[in-house]
Amino acid sequence: MSCVLIDDEPLALDVLADYCGQIPFVEVRGQFHDALAALAFLQDNAVDLVFLDIHMPRLTGLQLAQLLPAPGPRIVLTTAYDTYAVRSYELGVADYLLKPISFERFLQAVNKVRQTLLPTPAPLQDASPTAPDAMFVKNEHRLQRVAFDDILYIEGMKEYLLIYTIQGKILTLQSFRRVEEVLPPERFARIHKSFLVSLQRIEHLERGKVQVAGRLLPIGDTYRDSFAALIRAHNQL
16 A cells, blocks of 8 residues: 655654554655645655645645545545544545554554455554554654653643653643553553553552652542552552
């Protein structure tokens, strides 16, 4: 299955290219930072799938999608904003991926498109031999890779998250909901409306609190029972 990657952020392109490289049947025909250059390529070259960012200079992803020749390639939108879901539905895009994009969610989108192209698609469970070990978060003007093993805990600060790692702190404009979708649920747990912890980094529990990296973090009443059940399941009591 041939595809083209379009995003004005080089690191975002690197993430998509890395994910494509892990799927044997996906071939990247081109990577573009500029939407107009991508449009010129697509007008002369047929591909099966386009991964398309929305917010780009000169020509947005939604505008580009409307200019593609018909019948055109399947389109998967990749964006940090969820406000364009209805518009994407009207354009008939194949999928809508919110950044940071996990490999599992990326593979799901690829599988969805592949099923529309092949009458009897092969199962994709073995497309990735190992589970992802990191996520990418937006930090200032770049996408930063954060290894799951390095995360100590995450603190919510209004619309921002502060990710504490063994190397230091990373501030990102992100929601707990999106991060929880990416983090492996067997390794991380929400313990409070403002805290999410790595289970392997918990040093001890005491009177409704957990200690991680020398800091005592509260366990909220809403999360107390589910967290206790998760700890028992991991044989950490």
